[in-house]
Amino acid sequence: MSLLVTGSIGIDTVEAPSGSAEDALGGSSVYFAYAASFFSPVNFVGVVGEDCPEDFLKPLADRGNIDLAGLEVRKGSKTFRWHGKYHDDVNQRDTVSVDLNVLGEAGPTIPPQFRDSKYVFLANTHPALQIELLGQLENASLVVADTMDLWINIERDMLVDLLSKIDGLVLNDSEAKLLTGKSNIVQAGMECATMVKKFVVVKKGEHGSLLFVDGKVYPLAGYPADKVVDPTGAGDSFAGGMMGYIAEQDSVSVETLHRAIAYGTVVASIELEDFSLNRFTEINRSDIDARFEEFKELSAF
């Protein structure tokens, strides 16, 4: 089933204890799209500047099932850039620099042929832009968004308005606490779930996630990753794996959502084993399924 994603495309520089990557392909929609493409065709929407190297998005184009008709190369604009540095404990990082560039301008336009996409993921951006993008869609049966602490702090009302219009929200534990003012993460997630139509996923990084749906809380452990090279994009890859699986199954049952966050966990655990999309380009769906089965077996008691 058709899955649309819109979010950032970035030129990333990453320093980590085990190496570094300079001017590498990154951004929320990039990680999301590649992760989702293991499961489902993806309609890709995003904007880069004219400084963007030719063939920069070739890894996405080469997938064969990612439709880049929604990629805009904007004249006179510059591509979003991010430079981050991870500590020896790679769960900690500092942002060295960030240049919003085109992300600070008008948002992308969703091409006509994408407007009836059934599954939609609005990656993190200004909630006003997320609302505007939502208005360009016609027949979505499941719209899920991501957000960040910045919007909770400075655009809370608009974010709450967005949430009332969408089905699902994916956010970090610290963001769920900030949004609700509750320090207990289960209480915070439950309150977040009342703000959207259907479900909330609270991500806890290496500690896994919590799915809140139909008044219940489904806890999921993190995949026990002993090799973490670059966690950049892990959260977006989680969302991509999750939404890709939902679109593939063409179902929003609780059982599907539950398995979807497990697939998201597995896909993210592979992504962070190398810089940028490097690990993704080495694997196929059967590698994901094999790790999913291993994770399921290790988790069952």
Added chain:
Amino acid sequence: MSLLVTGSIGIDTVEAPSGSAEDALGGSSVYFAYAASFFSPVNFVGVVGEDCPEDFLKPLADRGNIDLAGLEVRKGSKTFRWHGKYHDDVNQRDTVSVDLNVLGEAGPTIPPQFRDSKYVFLANTHPALQIELLGQLENASLVVADTMDLWINIERDMLVDLLSKIDGLVLNDSEAKLLTGKSNIVQAGMECATMVKKFVVVKKGEHGSLLFVDGKVYPLAGYPADKVVDPTGAGDSFAGGMMGYIAEQDSVSVETLHRAIAYGTVVASIELEDFSLNRFTEINRSDIDARFEEFKELSAF
């Protein structure tokens, strides 16, 4: 099967956002013993001072299957006291005061009738004392210990010596990282597992735990607790539920260990719903089993 525990008995004062408890029954062996007693008879070994109120340990005596023959009331000594204060986020706490008192003196003596206990838990204390207690045992088939950052920092060699003599270790994630110098918790746990004979459990508080055994890592999510009144004793209750289940099953198979940490998680999640042993005194085994089944169902994907 017989399960022996030795550890602290404390007069605890706890301040938490939802209330407080003054001079309440606490200590590692107390929480452990009560938690374990839902599953298995317990041989209890510990020391209090002559200031200890009469009937202070009555909740343990009233259980009917906790043998207090190893309880020493030491003349001229004072009971261990701890005073802690939890933040609004109850995952954070400050120690207001701690008086080691009798815990800083010679350790307890294991009564002759306890010396052939098959399952043994050496709760956190000086590793020299844990080694001495181990020397008083005769036919233990599974000895598991707890420790803390203090001993890793100041008595590392002695602790490593202890670990080489025992089957299992239960410790926090920060302690596992401190013991091994590794910031990746999976790598840290794997290295800890090489230091003992059989298995390691790394506890991550609300985020669950990781079981390291036979070269594999079994991740377990935390129980999604929306009511946390007083986390004091949760780690000891986890260990008590775990060891109680192992003793009840009289098995150290990987399958049993895996289910044992799930039972430990469930027992701890009940304990922290009120101060001291208050919640434990209100429940029975069927309440634990009901929550275990709920946790299992919510965790399965």
